[in-house]
Amino acid sequence: MKIAVCISHVPDTTSKINFTDGDTKFDTNGVQFVINPNDEFGLTRAMWFKEKQGASVHVLNVGGPETEPTLRKALAIGADEAIRVNTAATDGFSVAKQLANVIAEGGYDLVIGGRESIDYNGGMVPGMIAKLNGANFVNTCIGLEIDGTEATAIREIDGGKETIKTSLPLVIGGQKGLVEESDLRIPNMRGIMQARSKPLHIKEPLDTAAETRSVQFQKPDPKGAVKLVDNVDDLVNLLHNEAKVI
Amino acid sequence: MVLVYTESEGGKFKKIAHEAVSYAKGIADMLGTSVTAVAVNADDASELGNYGASKVLNVANDSLHNFNAGAYADVVSEAAKNEGANVVVLTSSANSKFMAPLVAVNLNAGYVPNVNSLPESATPFKVNHSVFTNKAFASTEITTNVKVIGLAKNAYGVLENSTSVNVEAFAPEVSNGDSETVSVDKATDKVTIADAEIVVSAGRGMKGPENWGMIEELAETLGAATACSKPVSDMGWRPHAEHVGQTGKPVATNLYIAIGISGAIQHLAGINASKVKVVINNDPEAPFFKAADYGIVGDAFEVVPQLTEKLKAFKAQNA
Numbered sequence: 001m002k003i004a005v006c007i008s009h010v011p012d013t014t015s016k017i018n019f020t021d022g023d024t025k026f027d028t029n030g031v032q033f034v035i036n037p038n039d040e041f042g043l044t045r046a047m048w049f050k051e052k053q054g055a056s057v058h059v060l061n062v063g064g065p066e067t068e069p070t071l072r073k074a075l076a077i078g079a080d081e082a083i084r085v086n087t088a089a090t091d092g093f094s095v096a097k098q099l100a101n102v103i104a105e106g107g108y109d110l111v112i113g114g115r116e117s118i119d120y121n122g123g124m125v126p127g128m129i130a131k132l133n134g135a136n137f138v139n140t141c142i143g144l145e146i147d148g149t150e151a152t153a154i155r156e157i158d159g160g161k162e163t164i165k166t167s168l169p170l171v172i173g174g175q176k177g178l179v180e181e182s183d184l185r186i187p188n189m190r191g192i193m194q195a196r197s198k199p200l201h202i203k204e205p206l207d208t209a210a211e212t213r214s215v216q217f218q219k220p221d222p223k224g225a226v227k228l229v230d231n232v233d234d235l236v237n238l239l240h241n242e243a244k245v246i
Numbered sequence: 247m248v249l250v251y252t253e254s255e256g257g258k259f260k261k262i263a264h265e266a267v268s269y270a271k272g273i274a275d276m277l278g279t280s281v282t283a284v285a286v287n288a289d290d291a292s293e294l295g296n297y298g299a300s301k302v303l304n305v306a307n308d309s310l311h312n313f314n315a316g317a318y319a320d321v322v323s324e325a326a327k328n329e330g331a332n333v334v335v336l337t338s339s340a341n342s343k344f345m346a347p348l349v350a351v352n353l354n355a356g357y358v359p360n361v362n363s364l365p366e367s368a369t370p371f372k373v374n375h376s377v378f379t380n381k382a383f384a385s386t387e388i389t390t391n392v393k394v395i396g397l398a399k400n401a402y403g404v405l406e407n408s409t410s411v412n413v414e415a416f417a418p419e420v421s422n423g424d425s426e427t428v429s430v431d432k433a434t435d436k437v438t439i440a441d442a443e444i445v446v447s448a449g450r451g452m453k454g455p456e457n458w459g460m461i462e463e464l465a466e467t468l469g470a471a472t473a474c475s476k477p478v479s480d481m482g483w484r485p486h487a488e489h490v491g492q493t494g495k496p497v498a499t500n501l502y503i504a505i506g507i508s509g510a511i512q513h514l515a516g517i518n519a520s521k522v523k524v525v526i527n528n529d530p531e532a533p534f535f536k537a538a539d540y541g542i543v544g545d546a547f548e549v550v551p552q553l554t555e556k557l558k559a560f561k562a563q564n565a
């Protein structure tokens with residue numbers, strides 16, 4: 001089985017979010033970048049397929065040279081090869097077109113992406129790849145088993161979950177549940193050494209136009225001070241008469 | 247023309263369907279056009295006229311009984327093409343988010359999710375949406391002819407707008423593809439985080455799963471859904487589906503009550519879109535107090551049962 005894991009390179013969850021150039025650009029100053037958490041669960045699931053059923057695992061990213069440490073980390077965790085499409089990731093649809101092209105060329109059976117990137121929260125790239133390439137798609141995937149070309153996926157829905165029978169080629173938008181937090185792997189020294197000599201291919205992008213363009217960013221208004229109350233009577237009163245939520 | 251997908255369950259429209267139609271009407275007014283809604287297996291499609299739809303394409307098809315993203319995306323895309331839609335409005339439900347990217351590809355349309363308000367301008371078509379899991383907002387231009395918008399939860403509200411409505415049968419060709427839902431496992435007696443107006447959430451301060459009885463009782467009293475912080479679900483005290491925050495479920499309710507939760511940045515990111523936040527924590531230095539509207543510094547084991555009692559009395563009085 002040939003597996004592609006799409007890796008989005010995002011600010012660490014503890015990052016303070018700031019903008020520069022008149023609030024038109026994300027300020028990367030002092031920001032630590034990591035593998036998107038949803039993708040990390042998917043990468044670990046891919047390693048299990050490799051170890052238990054046999055698979056080659058490639059990690060894919062659309063981005064500039066600054067994303068390479070993130071791809072190297074994925075190689076150190078155990079992916080076999082990395083491919084970076086050398087263009088800035090500005091718009092989800094364009095990113096999906098770039099990835100769909102690489103995936104069609106590479107003939108992958110299974111594509112694992114994340115439910116969403118925690119930076120722009122698009123939640124669109126995996127679904128778009130599936131539609132562009134005519135593959136099956138399961139989003140918010142919290143469990144996946146593959147047997148030959150048959151796949152059984154569990155999807156989180158509002159208020160529960162459902163089981164979907166489908167087949168390869170398949171794209172999933174994954175999240176926690178594919179594996180647990182405690183299953184995530186931290187690269188060890190040997191992995192890091194090996195990653196240095198694993199192939200990291202750089203591909204030139206297709207010529208596509210963006211469908212959307214973010215022109216301005218804004219931070220939420222600073223919050224007013226909390227109203228502290230010292231008994232539940234006052235609280236219920238405020239929630240009813242002031243906040244009007246009960 | 248603005249096309250809106252209206253979600254129903256067991257034949258009844260969900261509240262987000264009413265909200266989505268209200269919102270679509272807002273856009274249609276900006277563009278000087280009308281709203282067509284698409285409904286799948288709904289009992290009374292004409293109800294959507296109350297919120298501004300002047301036409302409903304009513305699909306009655308047993309093969310669409312279970313949600314199937316590919317097939318539902320085909321329904322919406324076919325409707326958009328037939329009607330010559332400029333804007334397609336979807337929501338932030340799990341099903342909507344599942345099918346949105348497929349609809350966008352079908353229509354070769356730019357898609358922006360988590361949209362908070364009516365477009366800032368019609369030309370260029372510019373919308374405001376939350377990014378960085380509610381740590382910021384972006385203003386984004388959609389440059390394609392057809393635009394797909396995912397309306398954020400609880401962002402616009404339901405607005406009555408009585409419109410004379412035509413319901414037409416619509417029978418597009420749909421393909422369930424190669425995917426089939428074989429089982430659905432859903433608690434029908436509990437309010438879900440997605441549908442709830444109020445969420446009662448608790449963290450590691452509760453010490454152990456055996457203490458969740460008082461959390462559930464408070465939630466039940468309020469008709470609220472229960473939720474938890476990430477470590478609580480990681481330790482198996484509560485099911486994963488209750489984990490809220492940046493890497494869990496987003497919460498955009500009217501009222502969010504956080505009990506024994508410290509207020510880590512990843513937790514706050516996911517619940518920031520809630521309108522009113524109440525925190526109960528015995529540590530006055532807990533970061534959550536900086537993000538909350540109302541707070542009680544106190545021991546959850548005393549405050550929560552008192553609050554439940556008080557709310558029961560309040561409900562009895564106001565019933």
Ligand SMILES: Cc1cc2nc3c(=O)[nH]c(=O)nc-3n(C[C@H](O)[C@H](O)[C@H](O)COP(=O)(O)OP(=O)(O)OC[C@H]3O[C@@H](n4cnc5c(N)ncnc54)[C@H](O)[C@@H]3O)c2cc1C
Nearest residue numbers: 449450451475476491492493506507508512513528529546
């Ligand atoms: C990559 C990443 C992603 C993450 N994503 C999320 C996420 O999506 N959601 C999330 O929640 N977390 C997330 N976290 C974890 C987050 O950083 C915090 O560790 C977590 O939110 C803390 O949970 P807590 O508040 O329940 O526990 P604690 O931080 O242990 O806080 C417990 C609180 O309870 C209070 N308390 C103790 N006893 C009582 C009492 N008797 N009465 C009242 N109060 C009491 C304490 O004062 C304290 O403030 C993430 C972390 C990382 C690294």
Ligand SMILES: Nc1ncnc2c1ncn2[C@@H]1O[C@H](COP(=O)(O)O)[C@@H](O)[C@H]1O
Nearest residue numbers: 006062089113114116117122123124125
């Ligand atoms: N620039 C990118 N390069 C590779 N994969 C990406 C990129 N952006 C998004 N993805 C994948 O698509 C998923 C959803 O991203 P998004 O649609 O941006 O929220 C991510 O979790 C990744 O798996």
